[in-house]
Amino acid sequence: MSLIEVENLWKTYDMGHEQVNALRGVDMKIEKGEYVAIMGPSGSGKSTLMNLIGCLDTPSKGTYRLNNQAVADLNDDELARIRNKEIGFVFQTFNLLPRATALHNVELPLIYNGTSRELRRESAERAMQIVGLGDRMTHRPNELSGGQRQRVAVARALVNNPSILLADEPTGNLDTSTGMEIMGLLADLHRSGNTLIVVTHEYDIAKFADRIIFLRDGQIEKEEYKQAG
C-alpha cells in the first residue's frame, strides 16, 4: 500500500458561465520515504493538485487515499484533523503569524491537537534546532531574514511528525543561494526519513527530487526518475 494513491482525480471549477477543468484525470502513487517534485508551468494544475494532496480542498471526481484513508469525502473538520496530523506545509510566502514569536509559530500545529504545554515547548524547540535556528526562538518573523523565516516554516511543518512534507514553491521568495540552503535542508530531512513533495515551476529546484512528475493542462505529461548515483 502506497502512502499516497490518487486515481482519476478531477477538479472542476464553476466559473459561472463556463466550467474549468483544473485537473483532468490524474493517477499517481507516492511511496513512503520518497522525494517527489511536481513540476509544471502556471495553469498546469499543480497548485490544484497540491491543495488536494494537502487536504485543503476535495476533488470533484476520483479517489485520493492517504495512508490508506479515503479523504475525498471528508468534511471540513476531518480535513483539518488530517492537515494537522499528516501534512506539514511549507509555503512560498512562509505564512507565519507576524505577531507571534518563531517558537510560538512552530508550536501552533501542536496547539490544535491538544498537546500539553510542556510537550509542545519541547517539540517546538527540537524542531527549531533541526532547522538550525536554536538561537532565534524568541524572534518575531519581521526580525528574521527570508531564509530564516522559511526555516521557521519548515520547523512548523516538521513539528507534528507528519506523513508528508508538502512544499509549494519553497524558494520562490528567496534569492538563489538562500533557496539552495533551504533545498539542502529539505534534502537532509528527506534523508532522515521524511516523505517530501515539492511543487515548483523551476527545473533547477525539481531536480533535487528522486522523481519528477510533469504536469500540463491538468494531466500528467511524463515522469522522470533520477539516475541512480
Next chain:
Amino acid sequence: MAKLKKKNTNKPDDKLVSIFESIRIAVSAIWANRLRSALTLFGVIIGVTSVITIISAIEALMGSFEDQINKLGPATFVITKFGIITSEEEFFKALKRKDLSLEDKRALEKGCPDCEEIAARAFRRSKVKRGNKGLRRVLTAGATHNLIEIVDFEVGEGRSFTAEEYDRNSRVVFIGPTIVEEVFEGQDPIGKTMKVQGRKFTVIGVAKERGSFLGNNQDNFIMIPLSTYSKIFGRPRRNLDILVKSSTVEGIDETQDQARSILRARRGVKYNDEDDFAILTADNILSFFNNITRAARIALIGISSISIVVGGIVIMNIMMVSVTERTREIGIRKSIGARRKNIMVQFLFEALILSLGGGIIGTALGIAIAAILGSQISLPVTPSLFAIVAGLSISTGVGVFFGMYPAMKASRLDPIDALSFE
C-alpha cells in the same frame, strides 16, 4: 493500553489548551489595536452604564419603599375607609362609606381575641408656633397611646404619652426633630410649651431622626393624643385609621378575618355586599406598588437597553473588520489544522472580552452614577448583586450575540481563499 492512557490525558487538555490559547490570541489581537478596541469598549460601556444606572436606581427606590412599608411590621394590618384606590369610580364609591370611628375600635377590642393591640390615628395639617418662630402645614397626628407599640418609630428623648394622658385629653405633644430645630432653634424642648393651632401644648418627647424619603422630610411632624385631637379639631372629619397587631405573625390572616366579620356586623354590611372598609398589610401594599410600577420599570430598562444594542452593533462591526484583516491568519491556522470550532472560539472570545470588559466598567460606572443621583434625593444606593449579575450577563450576552456572526464567518472561510487573500 498505552493508547488508552494517552487518550485520557489528552482529552481534557484539548479543551483547556484551546481555551487558554483562544484567550491569549484574543487579548493580543485586542492589544494590537488598542485605540480601536478602546473605542469599541466605549460603546458597550455607555450601554451597560445606562442600564445599570436605571436598575440600581429602581432597586434602591423599591428597596427603600419596602423598608418604609415594612415599618408597619409583619403582624400588623391597617383598617381604613379608602384603602388602595385605583380609579375615580372606586374613589367615589369609597367616599360614600361610613367613617371608621372609635366605636369600631371598641367593637374590635371587645370581640377580637387575636387582636393583641388595637390603635387608632387620624391626620391633618396644622400650624405650630413658639414665640415668633413657627411652621405651617405640619403633619399632625392624633393617636391612641398604644400606637407606638404598633408602628415602628422610636423615641429619641423624653417619652410618648401615656394612657392616663390619653384618657384625660392632656395637652401634651410628641414632636419630630425638625420641629426642635425650626421652632425651638435646637434647644432642648422637653417640658417647654408650644402652640398648635393656637392652643398651648407641653412637649414631652422627641422622635429619633428618620431622615427623608424621596425628598420628603419625615421628621416634620407632631403627635398628640387622639382624644385631645378630637376635642380641638372636632370629630376627625377624615375619619380614623385603625391599626391592629395580630398576636402572631402566622395568624395574621385569621386575625384579619375576625376583625372583618366584627366590623361587617357592626357596620351592617349585607351578606353579599363587599366590605365597606379596606384592610391593608405591608405585603399587599408592596405587591400593589410592585404591580403599578412594573410597567414603568420594564419600560425604563427597555429604553436604556437600546444603547446596549448600539454597543453590540459597534462590536459586530469591529469584529467584521477584524475578521477581514486577519483572513490570511485564519488561512494559516486552518492550513495547519485549526478546525472551524477553534477559529470560531477565537473570534468569539475576542468579542466576549471586549463586551465583558465594557460590561465590568459599565456596571461599576452605573452603580456609581446611581449612587451620586441617589444622594441628591437622599436615596441610599448600594451595589446590588442583581445589578452586578445583570451587568455582567447582559454584556456577555451582547458579546456572544453580536460576535457570533463575525466568528461564524471567520470559521467558514475556505483555507485556500484565505491563504491567497492579500
